[in-house]
Amino acid sequence: MSLLEIDHISKRFGGLLAVNDVTFDVGDGEIVSMIGPNGAGKTTAFNCITGLYPVTSGDVRFDGVSIVGLPPHRITALGITRTFQNIRLFSFMTAVDNVMVGEHSRMHAKVWDAILRTPKARREERAVEGHALTILSGLGLERYADMYARNLPYGFQRRLEIARALASGPRLLLLDEPAAGLNPQEKNELMGVISHLRDEGLTIFLIEHDMRVVMEISDRIVVLDYGEKIAEGSPAEVRNNPRVIEAYLGSGATTQMHTARSTPLRPANPADDEGERPA
Amino acid sequence: MLETPVSPIPADSVDLPATAGQTREVESSAIFWLLAVGGLLLVAMGWFLPWFVEPTANGIGFSPQDVVSSSPTGVGTVLVYVMGAAMLALLAGLVVDAVAVYGHRGRALRYEGARAVLALTGVVCTLAIWVLIGLSHEEPLFGALSASAQTDNAVWMTLTGFAICAFAYGLRPWIIRHTSVSLAGVAFIVGGLVPYIFNQSSDFISWAAGSLAIYTLLGLGLNVVVGFAGLLDLGYAAFFAIGAYTAGSLFGSRHGVHEIPFWVIIFLGAAVAALFGAILGAPTLRLRGDYLAIVTLGFGEIIPDAANNNLFSQTGGPNGISGIDRPGFGHFDFGTDYRYYFWALLILISLVIICMRNLERSRLGRAWVAIREDEVAASATGINTVSGKLLAFAIGASVSGFAGAFYGAELGIVTPEDFRFAVSVTALTIVVLGGIGNITGVAVGAMIVTFLIFWVLPHMTEWSTTVGHTTGITQLSTVPYEQYSFVVYGVMLILIMLLRPAGLLPSRARKVELQTGMESESLAAVRGTV
Incomplete structure (x- = not known):
């Protein structure tokens, strides 16, 4: 059964239809990727x-229940968490505090517990810190x-974002360009992490430009x-879909592609793939 | 080094904060030297001044000299000699150690054990003298020590200074390990002794209880809103007013309610202020930065104006609410003795600081930092930004409600003019000057700001009149110094922004945040619901 159902969603910003009547679903335990040229509406779909x-x-259903109109923290509590394309860690909190923020929705300490630091709150803090450290070690x-967080090496910041997202105990993890800016070695590790998470029962839905990772x-x-779904299917199907090739390489590329099958599909903008590391 | 298959980066390729421990050590020994030197200065002032100043009926009337000369064999004299000897030994030690520390940087102080014994002796003598002075006025103990002299400035300065010094000296390793606890302990003890140290100056005590303590509370409360949650509030005086008016109405002749104890009333004042905090917070949730500041500024103007217009015939108009009862415990009445208000406020401030520190390290405190740093990421991480901000407003306002309730009880009257924009500016200056988000910084900021505005400025006329008389420049006596308070705020804020933009004692995170000029957009703006 599908865990996430996207049912004819559209998102309009003034005159721009960023997401136009998109329908698909993500099955329980699957790894599903969303690709498309820059400005195709992928991140907008994530934000929706x-x-x-x-x-x-349109409607978005998670585990059969509509989540349209819920505030983000409720959606997180229901079991969907995400990472961001441009890393959005809490830069001036320590790594472990970042993960502990991620556990927020699982904690029960009330205002009075916080003010008076009740034994219950202390126990919970200790437990949560332990759990956060476990998650951190799980990701190295x-x-x-x-x-x-801001002092971590870039690749580890990306990983810390995943750690923070995992802390709330999600069932569905949305990753927005997790491989952006990583070197080939780090990309391999990332793929290892993603498959490992799937093996532990998580469903993963990601946006990615790096075709090697995606495929x-x-x-x-x-x-x-342009905001519309133009194809859906297995990596092999998508790779050979004429509309996809056209979207990436322009019309006329299709025939060439068919003659040179082995050429890997690259994103329209090669700079995205290499992804410059911030200083 | 723990290495898992997914973290193949070699250990030496990353700059780990290996120097963190050392930095802490240096900071802590700075605190040690501050305590040691500050304590010695106090001792010196109390001990040596009376030998030079002619005793007068009102001024410094008691000195170690008096004790010794009036009763050479009294117990008090013996204690004074022992204390003096221990003090001189420790002084010598201070010089030796200062030289040693300069000579060999980072080297530990010597004679740790001997110093501890001296310090312990000093503390025991000090305690004994305290107890003797407190319990007994009899001649043999202290010779000429009379009932009026027992509360003399010099004695209390000496004793306090010695206690701090002994504490700093004897327990140096402990202080370095427990920086904040030792600072808080010393601050609490010195604070508690303030009414004794300055007993000759009643307006100093009324300043300490009426301005310093009240504004420390206001600063601590505003720090939750501005410092922890990062929401700029320019109308904080409104909650102070609400607390004061609530307590004033309930506690006094206005409604003839005399049954509810003051200690319940202050919580009612705080609760009502918290409610209004949430009410103000609700419509401003989607605002940040400048926009939020303007709305809160408006709220800060509305409340005193509403009170001025005798809202629902409950606020008494421009005359305010008078005839507020004096608080007390049972049959003991505080009356108009500011010392009791000061002590009560000192305890309240301590409790508030403990609660603030708890909050800072709690689930809610983390949520506030997350909201401050990146509201969008915070909400995507599972934080309810709406309730987080409302709680910041409500908790901040409730502290101000406490302050308001005390303020009304101290003065016996509350009027709209007590809660004008200047109060909000003072509170904000305190937070900004001391260090946004840092509790210790706020306490320090409150001392500096209230000292300048509510002690120095009102006394300037007096001082400059004296100077004018001696120099013959009579114009000096007619300068309206108190009108220049906003000049002082302005100069302070400009200087602090130029020299230390994160405040005197910045919280570490805020320091870096300000350096990098970070400001995240609001969740509401991202969701397009503005």
């Missing part, structure tokens, strides 16, 4: 799912636990262009 943007029309971040780990791929 996680409640950052209200959808203009334990030695950075007490560093400010290697995805069970299914959804392709957006």
Whole structure:
């Protein structure tokens, strides 16, 4: 059964129809990728799912229940968490505090517990800190636990975002370009992490430009262009879909592509793939 | 080093904060030297001044000299000699150690054990003298020590200074390990002794209880809103007013309610202020930065104006509410003795500080930092930004409600003019000057700001009149110094922004945030619901 159902959603910003009547679903335990040229509406779709943007029309159902109109923190509590394309860690909190923020929705300490530091709150704090450290070690971040998030090496910041997202105990993890800016070695590790998470029962839905990553780990791929879904299917199907090739390389490329099958599909903008590391 | 398959980065390729421990050590020894030197200065002032100043009926009337000369064999004299000897030994030690520390940087102080023994002796003598002075006025103990002299400035300065010094000296390793606890302990003890140290100056005590303590509370409350949650509030005086008016109406002749104890009333004042905090917070949730500041500014103007217009015939118009009862415990009445208000406020401030520190390290405190740093990421991470901000407003306002309730009870009257914009400016200056988000910083900021505005400025006329008389420049006596308070705020804020934009004692995170000029957009703006 599908865990996430996207049912004819549209998102309009004034005159721009950023997401236009898109329908697909993500099955329980699947790894689904969403690809498309820059400006195709991928991140907008993510924001609609996680409640950052209200959808203009259509419905989003998680585990059969409509989540349209819920505030983002409720959606997180229901079991959908995400990472951001441009890393949005809490830069001046330590890594372990970042993960502990992620556990917020699972904690029960009330205002009075916080003010008076009741035994219940202390127990919970200790438990949550322990759990946060476990998550950090699971992702190989334990030695950075007490560093400010902004001082972590870039690749580890990406990983810390995943750690923070995992802390709320999600069933569905949305990753927005998790491989952006990573070197080939780090990309391999990332793929390892993603498959490992899937093996532990998580469903993963990601946006990615790196075709090697996408083709290697995805069970299914959804392709957006100009806000519309132009293709959906297994990596092999999508790779040979004429509309996808056209969207990426322009019309006329299709025939060439068919003659040179082995050429890997690259994104329209190669700079995205390499992704410059921030200083 | 723990290495998992997914973290193949070699250990030396990353700059781990290996120097963090050392930095802490240096900071802590700075606190040690501050305590040691500050304590010695106090001792010196109390001890040596009376030997030079001619005793007068009102001024410094008691000195170690008096004790010794009036009763050479009294117990008090013996204690004074022992204390003096221990003090001189420790002084010598201070010089030796200062030289040693300069000579060999980072080297530990010597004679740790001997110093501890001296310090312990000093503390025991000090306690004994305190107890003797407190319990007994009899001649043999202290020779000429009379009932009026027992509360003399010099004695209390000496004793307090010695206690701090002994504490700093004897327990140096402990202080370095427990920086904040030792600072808080010393601050609490010195604070508690303020009414004794300055007993000759009643307007100093009324300043300490009426301005310093009240504004410390206001600063602590505003720090929750501005410092922890990052919401700029320019109308904070409104909650102060609400607390004061609530308590004033309930506690006094206005409604003839005399049954509810004051200690219940202050909580009612705080609760009503918290409610209004949430009411103000609700419509401003989607605003940040400048926009929020303007709305709160408006709220801060509306409340005193509403009170001025005798809202629902409950606020008494421009005359305010008078005849507020004096608080007390049972049959003991505080009356108009500011010392009791000061002590009560000192305890309240301590409790508030403990609660603030708890909040800072709690689930809610983390949520506030997250909202401040990146509201969008915070909400996507599972934080309810709406309730987080409302709680910041409500908790901040409730502290101000406490302050308001005390303020009304101290003065016996509350009028709209007590809660004008200047109060909000003072509170904000305190937070900004001391260090946004840092509790210790707020306490320090409150001392500096209230000292300048409510002690120095009102006394300037007096001082400059004296100077004018001696120099023959008579114009000096007619300068309206108190009108220049906004000049002082302005100069302070400009200087602090130029020299230390994160405040005197910045919270570490805020310091870096300000350096990098970070401001995240609001969740509402991102969701397009503005």
